[in-house]
Amino acid sequence: MIKRDFLVGVMLAAATMGLNGFEAQALLAEESTATGASTEMQIKPGEQTENFFSIPQPAEGRPEKLPYLLYTPSDYVAGQGAPMLLFLHGLGESGDGNFKQIAVHGPPKRVAKEGKEFPFVIVSPQSPHPGKERELVVASWKVDELMALLDHVEEHLTIDTSRVYVSGLSMGGFGTWRLAATHPERFAAAVPVCGGGKTEWADELAKLPIWAFHGGKDTVVETRESEEMVAAIQRAGGDVKLTIYPEAGHDSWTATYANPEVYAWLMRHQLQQ
DSSP: OHHHHHHHHHHHHHHHTTOOHHHHHHHHHHTGGGGTOSOOOOOOTTSEEEEEEEOSSOOTTSOSEEEEEEEOOTTOOTTSOEEEEEEEOOGGGOOSSOHHHHTTSHHHHHHHHHOOOOSSEEEEEOOOOOOSOHHHHHTOSOHHHHHHHHHHHHHHSOEEEEEEEEEEETHHHHHHHHHHHHOTTTOSEEEEESOOOOGGGHHHHTTSOEEEEEETTOSSSOTHHHHHHHHHHHHTTOOEEEEEETTOOSOOHHHHHTOHHHHHHHHTOOOOO
């Protein structure tokens, strides 16, 4: 009740000040700490902003705040649902708030360094560095933290929840497979790049369209990791395809995220509500 009364008060204040829908929503984001919500959120259409998300119940040894970049499309209008893409980086981009590091690869790089515009809200969190042991790296992205972050963004932006997508590279590719397998009901499609997972997840992964990518000469994460996942999903009757770049090593992400067809393919998929 207290939170609802606060929100009503903010909206009344916004109306009194003559704010439009977007400005009122931004005001709510700025005042979120007064309700016990996570953190302030910087919403600037056409730009990529630096933010921290306060994790509701951080696990032991995990940080209390998750850094993330937030890109909002230039034509974003509050009240009109925008698609959303969750992007998960690789091991080399791990950190505790080095935002430039998040934008080294993938969609956040294309926004920051190329001025590329996307039709999605793009949420690009930063994982703390997990260490170098494989079992720690492949499990670095925590499902509960990522789902809480998505919930947080959906509370402050108008998101078309039937068009939420996930993609990631290397360590983020592993995170993409895991997240899609754990919450297939949440994502309209997934694009894991040079990652891997467990073939026993196939029945869950068969519930959503997946387009996987890998380098044919990858010696960091072997190509068979994607091949085995795709074969298992095909046996389960899923809608899945795999693109292998025959001459590429571990970097199969540059070509993937530079390909406009990848984003067009995502946008062609929508959850059936």
